[in-house]
Amino acid sequence: MPAEPDPALAARLRAAGCVFAEDEAALLTEAVDGRPDAPAELERLVARRVAGEPLEQLLGWAEFAGRRVLLEPGVFVPRRRTEVLAGEAARLALAVREQGRTPVVVDLCCGAGAIGAAVADAAGPVELVAADIDPAAVRAARRNLEPLGAFVVVGDLFDALPGELRGRVDVLAVNAPYVPTAEIAMMPPEARDHEAHVALDGGDDGLDVHRRVAASARAWLAPGGSVLVETSRRQAPTTEALLRAGGLSTTIVRDDELAATVAIGRRAPND
Structure with missing residues (x-):
């Protein structure tokens, strides 16, 4: 299960226009879970997301047809359609x-x-x-x-x-x-x-x-x-x-x- 996100984190993402702010906050929190620098890394990812970078490229993967598809920076993110x-x-x-x-x-x-x-x-x-x-x-x-x-x-x-x-x-x-x-x-x-x-x-x-x-x-x-x-x-x-x-x-x-x-x-x- 994704780590429980900080409500303040979700609020920041929502204010930046992220429609699914709670879900994004949970995924970003999960991405740094267990890292010794987790708070600093989470802040870095959130700042990049607020600045408009795609969530999938920040996570390094996109969900597609039931699997996580690994990404590289700048690569086209697969769409649900x-x-x-x-x-x-x-x-x-x-x-x-x-x-x-x-x-x-x-x-x-x-x-x-x-x-x-x-x-x-x-x-x-x-x-x-x-x-x-x-x-x-x-x-x-x-x-x-x-x-x-x-x-x-x-x-x-x-x-x-x-x-x-x-x-x-x-x-x-x-x-x-x-x-x-x-x-x-x-x-x-x-x-x-x-x-x-x-x-x-x-x-x-x-x-x-x-x-x-x-x-x-x-x-x-x-x-x-x-x-x-x-x-x-x-x-x-x-x-x-x-x-x-x-x-x-x-x-x-x-x-x-x-x-x-x-x-x-x-x-x-x-x-």
């Missing part, structure tokens, strides 16, 4: 397992590897490869995924992947940046000021990386394989059209409670 994509990816991986095969799963634009870890937890064992262009994200992903037997590489989209994966991927999970450049300034400061812009900036309309993924995904998918791309409700028709233009049949999955939208493209089984 992305659990919808991870759940769909796990469902598709399990369908492959029911055919008597080990699913080949790629977590592209993996960040800290939250999606890959969730799929491995739910559908493992899987043959899992993860890639990101941000070296800090890859460091975090290696901490989370290598204990699961994954291969984690740094590089730009498909250029980072081992060539032997071409035409073999059953589940290609992609949480690429999709925020239009001009809208980054309107994001909460926790993201805008403390997460790598390469993980947020999707170009003029937010879909630059989606275009690149959709143009190449089919060549990497196994027959019957699927690519899953997180998008927004507003952008979903364009993301879906890009996947269709890339030779894939498409569906859209939405979860209004989590404000999640996932575009799924599938390569025909006999293709």
Whole structure:
């Protein structure tokens, strides 16, 4: 159980705009519990949180799909809405397992590897490869995924992947940046000021990386394989059209409670 927080600590966090101040106070107190310098370290963490740093980066982890995903400073913090994509990816991986095969799963634009870890937890064992262009994200992903037997590489989209994966991927999970450049300034400061812009900036309309993924995904998918791309409700028709233009049949999955939208493209089984 988390250590009991000081009510005054929760009051400071609430005054700074932390909606779940009591929970945050408990987690920060737990993070320093047992340290000889606990009071000083707690004060340091609280001051950083009051100044706007993300709670998850202060703790060094984020909760995602029932596990603690380890983070590095500046790395994209996995969002709850992305659990919808991870759940769909796990469902598709399990369908492959029911055919008597080990699913080949790629977590592209993996960040800290939250999606890959969730799929491995739910559908493992899987043959899992993860890639990101941000070296800090890859460091975090290696901490989370290598204990699961994954291969984690740094590089730009498909250029980072081992060539032997071409035409073999059953589940290609992609949480690429999709925020239009001009809208980054309107994001909460926790993201805008403390997460790598390469993980947020999707170009003029937010879909630059989606275009690149959709143009190449089919060549990497196994027959019957699927690519899953997180998008927004507003952008979903364009993301879906890009996947269709890339030779894939498409569906859209939405979860209004989590404000999640996932575009799924599938390569025909006999293709």
